[in-house]
Amino acid sequence: MLLRHTTAQEVERKALTINPSKTCQPVGAMYAALGLHGCLPHSHGSQGCCSYHRSALTRHFKEPVMAATSSFSEGSSVFGGSSNLVAAIETIFTVYEPDVIAVHTTCLSETIGDDLTQIVSKAHEDGKVPEGKKVIFCNTPSYVGTHITGYSSQVSSFVKFFSAATPKKRNVVNLVAGWMEPSDMREIKRIARVMEARTILFPDMSGVLDAPLTGKFEMYPKGGVSLSDMAATGDSKFSIGLGAYSTEDACVKLENKCKVKFEVVEIPIGLKATDRFITSLSRHANVPVPDELTEERGRLVDLIADNSKYFYGKRVALFGDPDTLIPLTEFLLTLDMKPAYIVTGTPGKHFDESMQALLAEQAPEARYKSGERADMFQLHQWIKQEPVDLLIGNTYGKYIARDENIPFVRLGFPIVDRPGHNFFPHTGYVGATNLAIKILDKVLDHTDRTCAEEKVELQM
């Protein structure tokens, strides 16, 4: 057994987290910063943070993840990291020539109280920021919230530093992307294109973290929302935030700053969340839903209906990020599956309330938990108490899946042992179809491998 020390017997925990279902803020800020074209993320803290975050993102995307660090020494921790950051800004603009440096803090620089506003203005005064270049920043203390919080803070800083309102509103809808894969963003842009809706998606990691092999290393790949588009978000007539945890703050800031009204919907994972997203986009972009999308929806419904008996009543354990888990739980219910255990390390009432509402009718016995110590150890203990038929989550789930012999669908961050997540989206009807097929594949493969020989079926 890999997790041989995990038993069904729970001991009340008030302090110890075991096998977390979350990580820290800065990695989220770094990820989001990569969705701005020509931007180099910068980690203001010990160089280990930057190294860990780059490694984590690289292992997941199998792509270059460029970011710099202030490389704090003990001296900087005592006297402040101002000179490190100013020096870093000079080196970065000289050597790597980005259009924007997106600085985020770490627990180290937050604990000592470095003031980024002051340090960055000093860099300007010292002439370290070339004409036309930008240094933006956000606060991402690792001891508050999770990687999702850091993502959200970075997206908000895009709004804070770039969104601008001119007197003329444009017939454009902003799509504020929650934490999802580049493939998911690509799919959302395709849906908007098919609908002929004029949109600006930000941040946009497609074309950045799924770049082609060309024989040339691009420090700043083609993708990413452009600075001019980012500025123009202030003139858009409406914003749709995809995922409350990762985008609501940015939407609110944009409304306050540029009077752009907004609606937050779930990330369009699954049938109903996609319905809501498309309805919202259709309404706010003032475009009809084309037949092409209705047909995609129809194909998805067809697939689910055809395979209903394989989904029905199957118990599922899932873990990950709330903006993914909420629509995913809803989709499992659409499939008539039974979400049994759901954990996310990211704290927040919205998750608990959404779960309560979603599960009340179809799966009232389900257990869910969010925030501190809502970890994979807890999830595993529940599974030991009463088993499930399927596990959905990031790569760390494979240890539970192997020990408990349950089919396992990889979804979330990080996925470091299989490719595919940046090719096949989980958003939109096409994404939901991919997901339903993946679930079927895993569940039926498991049946084929484990059922009695006389029960092996040719046709299923």
Place this chain on the structure above:
Amino acid sequence: MIDEKDKLKDADTLTAELQEFRDEVVAKYPKKVAKKRARGIVLSDPSTPPEIQANVRTIPGIITQRGCTYAGCKGVVLGPTRDIVNITHGPIGCGFYSWLTRRNQTRPTSDSDANFIPYCFSTDMQDSNIVFGGEEKLKQAIREAYALFHPKAIAIFSTCPVGLIGDDVHRVARHMMEEIGGGINIFGFSCEGYRGVSQSAGHHIANNGLFKNLIGRDDEVRGSLKYRVNLLGEYNIGGDAFELERIFEKCGVNLLASFSGNSTIQKFENAHTADLNMVMCHRSINYVAEMMETAFGIPWIKVQPIGARSTAKMLRKIAQYFGEQELTDRVEAVIAEEMAAVDAAREKARRRTAGKLAMLFVGGSRAHHYQDLFEELGMTTVAAGYEFGHRDDYEGRRVIPSIQIDADSRNIEEITVSRDATRYRPRKTEEELKALEADGMEFNEYHGLMSQMEKGMLVIDDLSHYEMEKLVEKYHPDVFCAGIKEKFCVQKMGIPLKQLHNYDVGGPYAGFRGAINFYKDIEMMVGATIWKEVKAPWESEDFVEATYVY
């Protein structure tokens, strides 16, 4: 087939070009940065290695390969031990990122043998803990870990904020050891990420902790009295330790402990009953070797069991040290037997690899050790350097007295070790040691990376991303060796990158079978055909409109 003559001619031109590299590359940097970086870029000369700047602060913003002290302590040195509950005291990230990411394989001896490696334990500090202190939460976390798992030992690893807010993890450790009682061993590490200039500081802190809290606690002499050795600085990435364990067993050499691949608490506690310490990764573990020699009288030698010839050399050194014909014969028999398969595999691989160029920028010993394997493959290492090496790892231990101790090294605890009153026992008499030395055996010695590199090759410490890009652009090596952060940058340029931290899920690469694995993997990498398909046909051909004849 490669025309070796052609490649060699290229190599001459290459040497000339390498000499210009430093000036060209630092020209891009701001003035002060250029001055500093230039001192870390030298041309190798094995007879008189030039001075290189190493183990100094990283330049902010330069995009370094380096990580932090916590990574070196918890991730590298203590991570591979399976029966210690390692609690990260800090916000969640540090524990998360060091969770199973280093491929430290371990093999519990039974179903009831403890194995906490697949687990991540963290106090997940919140803002209230930062404001009011985190000691109480840490204590409670230890109580809960004990209630759930009853481990023999719990280690606490400090992250950046811990040192800043003044949590005393050592006091908490002592307190909890008393509270829990029953002989549990609890100890802490002040390995905050900002200490030192790289992972290297963390290795040192871990070494001190190993010596203070684990080594020497169990005097029982177990197993054979003959040929008792430890292997230091071997972390069982990809099963390296398993392969070396196999070889030692086959030779009748009694391996008491690996520090720390496939290790257990008991192996550390008992390691001082060995008669010889072998140091593999000099950078990360030489401190323990020194301390064990001072305290217990165990001599140490540097070994390099990466590469088949070097593995054979290590075995012969062991035989020479113990000086018994029986062992010498057995070692020779094992080498002869193992080398048959090695030779066959090497010759097969060489058909594709000979004459090709490699670059290695990794770790604090691997950039040196792996040159042996590339030599066996007939490949030339044209540029190499460490992420976190010190000058002695480049120039040899002879320079240690002349290394300046700066503020960043001074803040790492130096523990004073003295001769153990009852357990110090010289393993060899002065005369025996002298005789061995006269026979070519070297104790407490490491000659460093530059002793191995051909004259005129590039040596770069703490390679920046910019320097890496220029190296690849200019010299098009056939294989570039580094880590995950570099991998896909280099591969986008059409050059395969071999990860030498995690081996790209390959390995083992140590020992004889490891060498065979490496030959095959490099043969596969330089032989992979996909790199020829980078350009679409229409990108390299002129557009020709179709014409039809009716």
